[in-house]
Amino acid sequence: MNTIAWYEIFEISGRSLLFALAxxxxxxxxxxxxxxxxxxxxxxxxxxxxxxxxxxxxxxxxPTVTLGLVLYLLFSRSGPLGFLDLxxxxxxxxxxxTLLALPLVIHHLYSGLHRPGDSRTLLLHETLITLGAQGPGxxxxxxxxxxxxxxxxxxxxxxRILGEVGLVMMVGGNIRFFTRTMTTxxxxxxxxxxxxxAVLLGILLVAMALAVNILFHWFQQQExxxx
Amino acid sequence: xxxxxxCFLFKDVFFSYASFQNGRRDRIPGTPLPPETFSLSIPYLExxxxxPILVEGPNGSGKSTFLKLCGGLLTPRQGSISFxxxxxxxxxxxxxxxxxxxxxxxxxxxxxxxxxxxNLLLPLGWKGVPVQEGERQLAKVISLFNLESLLDxxxxxxxxxxxxxxxLGRALLAEPEVLLLDEPTTALDREADHLIDRLxxxxxxxxxxxxxxxxxxLMQRRCTTSLDISRYSSFHISExxxxxx
Numbered sequence: 490m491n492t493i494a495w496y497e498i499f500e501i502s503g504r505s506l507l508f509a510l511a512x513x514x515x516x517x518x519x520x521x522x523x524x525x526x527x528x529x530x531x532x533x534x535x536x537x538x539x540x541x542x543x544x545x546x547x548x549x550x551x552p553t554v555t556l557g558l559v560l561y562l563l564f565s566r567s568g569p570l571g572f573l574d575l576x577x578x579x580x581x582x583x584x585x586x587t588l589l590a591l592p593l594v595i596h597h598l599y600s601g602l603h604r605p606g607d608s609r610t611l612l613l614h615e616t617l618i619t620l621g622a623q624g625p626g627x628x629x630x631x632x633x634x635x636x637x638x639x640x641x642x643x644x645x646x647x648x649r650i651l652g653e654v655g656l657v658m659m660v661g662g663n664i665r666f667f668t669r670t671m672t673t674x675x676x677x678x679x680x681x682x683x684x685x686x687a688v689l690l691g692i693l694l695v696a697m698a699l700a701v702n703i704l705f706h707w708f709q710q711q712e713x714x715x716x
Numbered sequence: 717x718x719x720x721x722x723c724f725l726f727k728d729v730f731f732s733y734a735s736f737q738n739g740r741r742d743r744i745p746g747t748p749l750p751p752e753t754f755s756l757s758i759p760y761l762e763x764x765x766x767x768p769i770l771v772e773g774p775n776g777s778g779k780s781t782f783l784k785l786c787g788g789l790l791t792p793r794q795g796s797i798s799f800x801x802x803x804x805x806x807x808x809x810x811x812x813x814x815x816x817x818x819x820x821x822x823x824x825x826x827x828x829x830x831x832x833x834x835n836l837l838l839p840l841g842w843k844g845v846p847v848q849e850g851e852r853q854l855a856k857v858i859s860l861f862n863l864e865s866l867l868d869x870x871x872x873x874x875x876x877x878x879x880x881x882x883x884l885g886r887a888l889l890a891e892p893e894v895l896l897l898d899e900p901t902t903a904l905d906r907e908a909d910h911l912i913d914r915l916x917x918x919x920x921x922x923x924x925x926x927x928x929x930x931x932x933x934l935m936q937r938r939c940t941t942s943l944d945i946s947r948y949s950s951f952h953i954s955e956x957x958x959x960x961x
Contacts, residue, residue: 612822612824612826613826615784615789615820616822616825616826618788618789619787619788619789619816619819620838620839620842620886620887621819621839621843621890622842626841626842630828630838633829634828
């Protein structure tokens with residue numbers, strides 16, 4: 490029975506954390522403007538808008554292996570994007586995880602901005618518009634005023650990404666010292682019968698998720714205090 | 717004082733909240749309305765606002781709705797509203813570093829995160845006003861509304877009246893063409909009459925026109941022109957549209 494060295498456990502944990510933080514950041518960069526646009530307090534009410542809301546809602550339940558399969562078909566050597574040579578590379582893993590978290594971020598913001606009986610969001614929107622906030626100024630002010638919602642979206646996205654296994658396995662290939670993460674290692678070690686290692690990694694994964702969540706909450710509280 | 721002729725022009729305007737209740741903002745004329753819907757119907761109105769205008773009417777007659785239509789915050793289902801020849805719908809995009817045309821002040825204003833000073837300076841930042849010029853304007857508004865004690869206080873520590881004073885100062889700093897005030901004195905104390913006089917004086921000096929919805933007798937006395945909005949509004953209780961036109 491092969492056991493994993495401590496340095497490798499740290500290396501895998503570090504990679505998992507790095508992948509998850511990078512993907513969370515990218516998902517927020519795209520998802521926050523999209524979420525605020527979709528969750529506009531005075532929706533245009535077009536069919537396209539309603540369709541987008543339904544689509545984003547449906548994509549939050551997207552099976553990760555399905556997304557993994559699509560990405561695999563696109564980026565495999567014979568696929569239309571095969572020439573980019575990204576399959577089994579960390580970049581594609583982060584890209585896939587970003588795609589996975591994106592609907593969650595957008596949907597979380599949309600739901601938060603459309604809470605029944607919440608007139609404060611509309612009041613904020615009207616105040617910004619009437620005082621002349623436009624484009625980036627409007628978006629930045631919205632993010633600042635609705636920061637608990639954005640932190641919530643970040644926490645949700647990070648949790649979803651950190652616990653991801655199917656997609657990482659399919660597009661990352663679980664390559665040692667390259668694309669192997671904590672979840673794929675747990676799956677591998679369990680299949681090998683190395684249960685103590687799998688359990689240890691599982692505990693580490695939960696501890697890491699807890700630590701990052703506490704950190705996010707701390708940031709949020711500091712920001713509220715600075716008000 | 718700016719002597720240009722500032723004028724709102726309403727043509728065949730019809731507004732109803734029914735479109736918002738359905739989560740839609742369609743402007744299809746003749747669409748049947750659900751029963752018990754408030755609506756505002758203005759066939760033609762030319763509103764000269766070089767002098768302060770008082771928007772009158774009983775509760776629920778549509779004063780706030782009218783002011784929000786003037787401020788471009790609500791879209792009519794049909795018809796057009798323009799200010800100085802510029803249509804308000806779609807909302808006119810402001811050129812960078814320009815003041816907004818019209819600013820609407822809510823009866824219960826929203827204060828942004830930060831201190832009182834942050835709240836006052838934010839619109840100046842959007843206008844791209846240089847820091848020194850901003851501080852000069854700020855000093856004037858601070859003395860006008862007695863805001864010194866509120867400057868370093870966090871946004872959550874204001875009473876309703878203090879928030880209202882701060883919001884009035886913030887709106888004046890945006891230097892719009894027209895300032896729309898919705899019940900601006902409801903939470904103000906006995907100092908309100910001095911404040912109203914100072915507000916009117918400052919607005920006149922800076923060429924800012926005022927349109928006010930208020931039940932405050934003081935404010936009513938100060939406004940030389942009035943508009944009774946109740947003759948344009950109706951509470952639609954029939955299942956068929958058309959009986960209010």
